Amino acid sequence: MKVAASQRFSPLGGLDERAAHSPSAFEVLENVTIDPATKGWSTKLGFEKFFPGSTLYAPFNSDTRILSMYEWSTHGGKVRFLLYEVDTGNGAELRYVKGNPGATETLQTGRHVPTPTEAGTQYIPFGRFLIIVNGHDRPKKFDGQRLTDLGWSTVPSAPRPWGVDTDNSKGPDEQNFAVTFGSDGLGLGFAKGGSVNRYRWKVAFISETGSVSPISAATANLKWTTEPSSTGGFYEQRRQCVYLENMPTGPDGTVGRILYRTKNLGDTDDLSEELFYYEQTIWNNNEKSAVSWVPDSRLGALAPDDGDSVPLPTRQPSGGVVHMQTLFLIGGPSDPTSLYYSSPLHPDAFPALNVFQVGHRRGGDIKAVVPYYNNVLVFREHSIEVVRGDPQSGFRITPFEEGIGCSSPSAIVTVPGVGVVFPASSGGIYAVSGGFDGGASLVTRRISDPILRSVRRWSLGAMARATATYSEKWREYHLYVPADGSEIPSLGHVLHLDAPGGPAWSTRVGWPVSVCLTDHQGDILFGHSVGNDGSGNFAAGIFVISRKRVGGWGSSGANAVEGDPPTSRFRTVFNDFGDPIRHKTVKYLYLECLALGSTSVQVSTHVGESSSAATTSKTVKLQRPEFPDEHVLGTTAVYGTTRWKRTPVMHLGFDIPDNGATVWAWSLETDKDFVLMGYTVELQVSDQRRRSGRGTA
Numbered sequence: 001m002k003v004a005a006s007q008r009f010s011p012l013g014g015l016d017e018r019a020a021h022s023p024s025a026f027e028v029l030e031n032v033t034i035d036p037a038t039k040g041w042s043t044k045l046g047f048e049k050f051f052p053g054s055t056l057y058a059p060f061n062s063d064t065r066i067l068s069m070y071e072w073s074t075h076g077g078k079v080r081f082l083l084y085e086v087d088t089g090n091g092a093e094l095r096y097v098k099g100n101p102g103a104t105e106t107l108q109t110g111r112h113v114p115t116p117t118e119a120g121t122q123y124i125p126f127g128r129f130l131i132i133v134n135g136h137d138r139p140k141k142f143d144g145q146r147l148t149d150l151g152w153s154t155v156p157s158a159p160r161p162w163g164v165d166t167d168n169s170k171g172p173d174e175q176n177f178a179v180t181f182g183s184d185g186l187g188l189g190f191a192k193g194g195s196v197n198r199y200r201w202k203v204a205f206i207s208e209t210g211s212v213s214p215i216s217a218a219t220a221n222l223k224w225t226t227e228p229s230s231t232g233g234f235y236e237q238r239r240q241c242v243y244l245e246n247m248p249t250g251p252d253g254t255v256g257r258i259l260y261r262t263k264n265l266g267d268t269d270d271l272s273e274e275l276f277y278y279e280q281t282i283w284n285n286n287e288k289s290a291v292s293w294v295p296d297s298r299l300g301a302l303a304p305d306d307g308d309s310v311p312l313p314t315r316q317p318s319g320g321v322v323h324m325q326t327l328f329l330i331g332g333p334s335d336p337t338s339l340y341y342s343s344p345l346h347p348d349a350f351p352a353l354n355v356f357q358v359g360h361r362r363g364g365d366i367k368a369v370v371p372y373y374n375n376v377l378v379f380r381e382h383s384i385e386v387v388r389g390d391p392q393s394g395f396r397i398t399p400f401e402e403g404i405g406c407s408s409p410s411a412i413v414t415v416p417g418v419g420v421v422f423p424a425s426s427g428g429i430y431a432v433s434g435g436f437d438g439g440a441s442l443v444t445r446r447i448s449d450p451i452l453r454s455v456r457r458w459s460l461g462a463m464a465r466a467t468a469t470y471s472e473k474w475r476e477y478h479l480y481v482p483a484d485g486s487e488i489p490s491l492g493h494v495l496h497l498d499a500p501g502g503p504a505w506s507t508r509v510g511w512p513v514s515v516c517l518t519d520h521q522g523d524i525l526f527g528h529s530v531g532n533d534g535s536g537n538f539a540a541g542i543f544v545i546s547r548k549r550v551g552g553w554g555s556s557g558a559n560a561v562e563g564d565p566p567t568s569r570f571r572t573v574f575n576d577f578g579d580p581i582r583h584k585t586v587k588y589l590y591l592e593c594l595a596l597g598s599t600s601v602q603v604s605t606h607v608g609e610s611s612s613a614a615t616t617s618k619t620v621k622l623q624r625p626e627f628p629d630e631h632v633l634g635t636t637a638v639y640g641t642t643r644w645k646r647t648p649v650m651h652l653g654f655d656i657p658d659n660g661a662t663v664w665a666w667s668l669e670t671d672k673d674f675v676l677m678g679y680t681v682e683l684q685v686s687d688q689r690r691r692s693g694r695g696t697a
Contacts, residue, residue: 005685007577008593010678012041014496014504017453019574022501024229025450028571028667029506031245032548033474038594038649039500043568043670046286046550047511050525051102059104060541065488066527067092067114067408069515069542070123072130074144078519081144084527084542085121087113092122094132096541105148112136116462116487117224119367119409122319126327126347128330129209135332137316141253141347143208143538148253151312156203156216156257159290163195164224164240166188172421175243183345183570186293187239193228196267199242201292202260202276202303205250205285211348212258214309215248219273241293247282254285260303263296276303306351318331319409321369322347323376324390328369336365339378344391356397358385363402364425367464369630372420373435375442379406381425384444388436401444404430408466408481410515413471416475417497418447423466423479427455451493451505457483458491465489467515474524474545480513480526488529489513510566512539512552537565549673564671571667574606577681583688585660591668592678593653599672603654607661625653649677660686 009024035042049057050479057063067085074081092111106461112134114120124131131150138152138323165174186330199222205213222242236567249259256650260276271414278300279380289529316332317340327347331338337359343349356444364381371377377400384401405425406412412422419433431449434440448455459482467489468479475498483491492508514529525543531540539552589603600620664683668674 004606004682005577006680006682008678008680009572011039011500012676013501014499014677015454016409016451016573018450021450022579023573023575025573026567026570027573027665030181030509030569031566032506032568032570032674033494034497034498035497035594035675038675039498040593040675041506042547042676043672043674044549045568046548047543047545047552048548048550049552050097052546053419054102055095057540059102060531061154062532063472063528063540064088064531065529066514066531066534066542068121068123069132069525069527070518070643071517071519071525071582072123072125072142073520074128074130075360077520079144081142082106082519082542083123083130083142083577084515085111085134085245086531091148092121105149107142108140114464114483115128116556117464119318119407119464124320124321124322124327127209128639129347131320131327133315133317133329133332135321136313137592138313139317139329141209141370145671146252148252149207149529151350152205152207152213152309153251153311153315155214156205157246158216158219159200159201159203159244159248160246161201161219161246161292161358162243163222163224164242166224166227166238168239169682170372183296186295186450187241188192188292188295189224189240190226190266194676195226196223197226197240198250198265199281199292200262200274200276201244204258204260204304204309204474205249205254206258206281208253208255209348210348211343211346212304212309213224213348214311215260215304215306218249218276219244229237239295241291244290244292245288247288247290249285249288256281256283256284256285257290257292259292261292261294261299271510274626277301278303284469290514296562297576307548309343309349312348313350313352313355314338319366321367321371321376323371323387324374325393326395328376328387330366330369331544338368339387339397344475357385358397361385361399363399364405367405367407368412369418370412370414370415372432373437375436377420377432379409379422380406381405384432386436386442395428399433400442404444408463408468410631411463411466411468411479411481413468413470413477415497416472416497418477418495421468421479421495422467422472423458423463423481424614425460425463429455434585447495447503447660448493448505449508454483454491454493454507456495456588459483463486463512464615469516469518469524471518473518475523476524478516478524480508480511480516490529492526507568509569510551532645548554549671553581567671568671568674569667569669571606572665572679574663575681576663579684579685580635580662583660583686584657584664585661586664586681588682589654589656589666590680590682591654591676592680593650593679594647594674594675596647596675599670599674601668601670601672601674604667605656606667606692607659608663615659618654618655620652651680653696 013025015029069084096106121134133139162172200218317329320334322327327342339356362382368379378385382405391396419431462482477495480489513526518524551563
C-alpha cells in the first residue's frame with residue numbers, strides 16, 4: 001500500500017557534514033550568504049575591485065601576493081590608513097593606500113617575507129601610534145607620517161662635565177660660571193670659602209610617546225673647592241654653574257633629554273649617598289651641550305632605577321596587544337616562550353622585571369595574545385593561558401586550557417554572542433566565552449562539529465597563514481585556511497549568525513583570499529593570494545566582497561573586465577523523511593524562492609546516498625508560472641506607466657522521475673541570482689522495506 005505524504009523544510013539549516021544531521025541541513029553549501037530581507041540562502045555574492053573606476057587594477061597592477069593588511073583609524077576616526085604588504089621578489093614592501101587620487105605610498109622596503117610556517121606582520125594600535133611587528137624586522141611605530149623604531153636599542157652615554165674655574169685661571173676644559181651675589185638661590189656648590197663640592201650627572205631620552213629611556217651611567221666626579229674670601233676678588237665665595245659637553249642624542253623619535261644630578265656630596269666618597277634627582281629637561285635632540293644650574297633645593301623627584309627602563313628586551317617580537325594601556329609583546333622566534341609588557345601609557349619603556357616566562361609549562365611557543373574583557377588570552381601552540389590583573393596591582397599569568405592552542409594569530413577574532421573564535425593548531429574551530437568575574441567561568445567549546453569533514457582537509461603545517469575577520473554589516477565570521485596540501489589559503493568557512501535556525505556554516509570555494517579584514521564601514525576586504533603572476537590574464541591587489549554576482553575581474557589588454565561569478569552549490573542531506581526503513585518515491589519538489597526574472601535553474605535528484613548517480617530535471621526560469629512574466633533587465637519601461645514591483649515569493653515546481661529508495665536528496669548549481677527560503681517534497685511511502693544485511697558467506 002502506498003501512502004501519499006508531503007513534508008516542508010523551512011527554515012533551512014546550514015552545512016552539516018555529520019552522520020546525524022538535521023533534515024533541513026545541507027551536505028554541500030558553497031558560495032552563499034544570508035538574504036537580509038527573507039533570511040533565505042542567497043547566491044547574490046561576489047567580489048569587486050577596490051577602486052572600481054581605475055584602469056585595470058591600479059594602483060596594484062604590479063603587485064603579487066598580498067602578505068598582510070590592516071586598516072588603522074586615528075584622529076578620532078577622521079583619518080584612516082589602509083596598510084598592506086606585498087612580496088616584491090626583493091623582500092616585502094610596506095605601503096598604504098591613498099584614496100585620492102587612488103595611489104599607494106611606500107613606508108619601508110626590504111622587509112621579511114614570511115615562510116608558510118610564519119604568520120607574518122601583525123599590527124597593534126596604541127593611541128596615536130600603530131606598532132608594526134613581524135618576528136624578524138626591527139619593530140616600528142607609525143604615526144601617520146613616518147616610521148620610527150619601537151623601544152630603545154641602547155643606553156645613553158654619559159655627558160662630560162667641564163671643570164670649574166674657581167679663580168678664572170682659564171685652564172683647559174674649565175669654565176667659570178660664577179653666580180653673582182644677586183642670584184644666591186641659583187647655582188651649584190657651597191658659597192662658603194674652602195667648602196668642598198662634588199657632583200655627578202646622568203641622562204635619559206624622552207620619546208615621542210612620552211616614554212623614558214634607560215638611564216645612562218653616571219659621569220665622573222666633578223669636584224672643586226669654593227674660593228675663600230681673601231683678596232676680595234669677584235670669584236670668591238661663589239656658587240657655580242657647570243658646563244656639560246658630549247650630551248648624547250637619541251634615535252629618531254626622541255623629543256628631549258632629561259638631566260639628573262646628585263645633590264652636593266661634599267668631600268665624602270660614600271657611594272651610598274649618590275642619589276640622583278631630576279634637574280631639567282632639554283626639549284630638543286640636537287644640542288650637544290648643556291649647563292647645570294638648578295640648586296640642590298630645587299631638584300625634583302628621584303631618578304628612575306636602572307631596571308625601570310631597559311633596552312627593548314625583544315628585538316624581533318612576533319606579535320602583541322594593548323591591554324589596560326600596557327603594550328604586551330611576544331618574544332619572537334629567538335625567545336618564543338616569553339611575554340614582555342611595558343610601563344602603562346609608555347610603549348617604548350620596558351622595565352627589566354616585566355616579563356612572563358611560560359617555557360616551564362607544556363604548550364609550545366606563544367603565537368598570539370588577544371584582549372578579552374579584563375583578560376589577555378595567551379595562545380600557545382597547544383595551550384591557552386590567561387593574563388589577569390592591572391598595572392597598579394600587577395599582572396599575573398595562569399594556565400587556562402591544555403591540549404588546545406592556536407598557531408594562526410591572524411585568524412583569531414571576537415564574534416558577538418559567540419566569543420573569541422580561533423582555529424586550533426590540531427584542527428577544529430573553537431570559541432572562548434564567559435569570564436572570571438561575578439561568579440562566571442571562562443569556557444572553551446568547539447563550534448566546528450557540523451563541518452568536520454572540511455576541517456580534515458586543512459593543511460595543518462601552513463595554518464600560520466590562516467586569516468579571519470568578522471563583519472557586523474554581513475553578520476558573518478569568515479575564516480580562510482590552507483587546505484588539501486596548499487600553502488596559502490584555499491578554503492573558506494563562513495559562520496552566518498543570522499541564519500533563521502541559528503548560526504550556520506557554509507563554505508567558500510574559489511576565492512583568492514590571502515589576507516582579509518573588515519573596514520570601518522563593515523565591508524570585508526581581502527588581498528589577492530596570487531596577484532600579477534606575469535601572465536596576460538591576472539588579477540591583483542585588494543578586493544571588496546559585495547552582493548554583486550561577479551568573481552573579481554580579469555584583464556583584457558589594458559582593461560579589466562568582470563570575471564565569471566562564483567558558482568553556488570546546494571546539495572541537501574540525504575533525507576529519510578522520518579522513516580529510515582520504508583522505500584519512498586518522491587513525485588514533486590517545490591523550491592520556495594524569490595521570483596528573480598528569466599534566469600533559469602535546474603535541479604538534480606539523488607537516491608540511495610549516492611551523490612554521483614543523479615537524475616537531472618528540466619530547466620525552469622524564476623518566473624511565476626501562473627502569472628505573466630515580470631519585466632527584467634533590458635525590457636522597455638514606460639515612464640509614468642510601468643510600475644516597479646517588489647520581488648514576489650514563488651514555489652518553483654519540479655516533476656521528479658520515479659526512483660524509489662529509502663533516502664533521497666536534491667542538488668542545484670548556479671552562477672545566477674537565486675534566493676532559497678525552503679522547499680517542500682511530495683512523496684509516496686510504500687510497504688517495501690530496506691533489504692536485510694548482506695551475509696558473510
